[in-house]
C-alpha cells in the first residue's frame with residue numbers, strides 16, 4: 134500500500150507532491166520520491182513533534198514559580 138503525501142516536499146530534489154509513504158516488511162513507513170528515487174524511513178516523524186510539545190510544557194512550567202529549587 135502506498136499513499137502520496139499532499140504538499141510534502143522531497144528533501145532530495147525539492148519537488149512537491151512527489152513523496153509517497155510505503156510500509157516495508159518491518160512495518161515501518163518509508164518515504165519514497167517518484168521523481169528522484171529518494172527513500173527514507175521516517176521514525177523521526179513522531180520525535181519531531183515531541184520536542185515541540187516538550188517546549189510548550191517547559192515554557193508553561195517556566196511561567197510557574199519554581200518549587201523545590203534546592
Ligand SMILES: [Zn+2]
Pocket residue numbers: 143144145146147148151166167168169170171
Ligand atoms: Zn525527490
